[in-house]
Amino acid sequence: MEKLKIAVCGCGGRSMAHIPHLKDFEEVEVVGYFDIRPERAEEKRAFVGTGKVYRESVEEMLDDCRPDALYICVPPDQHGAIEMAAIARGVNFFVEKPLALDMKTAEAIRDGAAEKGLITCVGFQDRYLDIVRMTREFLADHTVAFVDGSWVGGIPGAYWWPTYATSGGQIVEQNIHHFDLSRYLFGEPKSVYCAARKGLVTREGYDLHDVSCAVITFESGVIADIYTGCYVTRDHPGYKNGLRIHCTDAEVDYQLRNNVTFRTANSTQNFLRVENHEEAINRAYIDALKAGDQSLVRSPYADACKSLRLTLACNESIFTGKVVEL
Numbered sequence: 001m002e003k004l005k006i007a008v009c010g011c012g013g014r015s016m017a018h019i020p021h022l023k024d025f026e027e028v029e030v031v032g033y034f035d036i037r038p039e040r041a042e043e044k045r046a047f048v049g050t051g052k053v054y055r056e057s058v059e060e061m062l063d064d065c066r067p068d069a070l071y072i073c074v075p076p077d078q079h080g081a082i083e084m085a086a087i088a089r090g091v092n093f094f095v096e097k098p099l100a101l102d103m104k105t106a107e108a109i110r111d112g113a114a115e116k117g118l119i120t121c122v123g124f125q126d127r128y129l130d131i132v133r134m135t136r137e138f139l140a141d142h143t144v145a146f147v148d149g150s151w152v153g154g155i156p157g158a159y160w161w162p163t164y165a166t167s168g169g170q171i172v173e174q175n176i177h178h179f180d181l182s183r184y185l186f187g188e189p190k191s192v193y194c195a196a197r198k199g200l201v202t203r204e205g206y207d208l209h210d211v212s213c214a215v216i217t218f219e220s221g222v223i224a225d226i227y228t229g230c231y232v233t234r235d236h237p238g239y240k241n242g243l244r245i246h247c248t249d250a251e252v253d254y255q256l257r258n259n260v261t262f263r264t265a266n267s268t269q270n271f272l273r274v275e276n277h278e279e280a281i282n283r284a285y286i287d288a289l290k291a292g293d294q295s296l297v298r299s300p301y302a303d304a305c306k307s308l309r310l311t312l313a314c315n316e317s318i319f320t321g322k323v324v325e326l
């Protein structure tokens, strides 16, 4: 059987959530690596043991190794030309969140990929969690009233993280996972209002808000408030991140990628995550490529655009002080 050829653009930290799985899948061969810091591409090639490092451009790589799919793991402000290079050559792509920092770029990519019938996947791996599957099954039998969620921590080390211009801010770059999961669990949002504050984090070159609260109204009637913060210090006792889902006859406590608890009048059940969701998202994408079937992917580009839209609307609300209708 001929192997599926994969190339990787952007060989930093996140690429290693995918490369080890691609290396392990027997029907896959990693054939190319490109990074503006070639030593990072060399490092990943040495880890996998197959393929070639390209030094000039992503276009050079795509034209030479002709992959079936491109994995794009670049910083948030680097999207656009890379995806367009893949689209122009009819190359399928897996792209890390956030998809872009503006809707114009994301929508052009979405439409280009659709026109070429490309199979896409966005790195919303939480949709592939076993405990999220269980949560969806549980909620099918219970009515959600409201939700409170949080993603609060410190400042990640990536060089591009501390400014809106390069990361999009913490909601767009990081807590987009909870916003996407909320769409996955509660349906489409109708409007959002977001308040945010500064003054807790003092560091040079940092222009983000330190903490925010987004209030989302969903078409279903569900309301959710989602907190996002990056102010905690190293000696913080530990914040419990996740979603607390309040139903008319039950409570669900989803703790980020770790466990979920379902409580009703008669029972309390706690489930730990067992499956590897990073492997699962890569497995799903490779299976979709093999079958030529986009429906095997739970996080296609066109759908992920709506999560980007929701998080960008939070930023818009922070800066205008107004409710944003979606």
Ligand SMILES: NC(=O)c1ccc[n+]([C@@H]2O[C@H](COP(=O)([O-])OP(=O)(O)OC[C@H]3O[C@@H](n4cnc5c(N)ncnc54)[C@H](O)[C@@H]3O)[C@@H](O)[C@H]2O)c1
Pocket: 009, 010, 011, 012, 013, 014, 015, 034, 035, 036, 037, 040, 073, 074, 075, 076, 078, 096, 097, 098, 123, 124, 125, 158, 159, 173
């Ligand atoms: N799904 C998740 O849970 C998750 C987790 C972490 C990061 N991410 C996302 O993954 C993306 C990458 O994050 P990271 O942590 O790997 O960052 P990183 O800084 O560790 O790696 C990014 C790499 O891209 C390279 N690069 C920059 N511009 C490039 C360009 N134009 N062409 C080719 N290479 C380029 C950099 O040299 C660097 O090696 C970000 O969008 C981030 O939000 C997703």
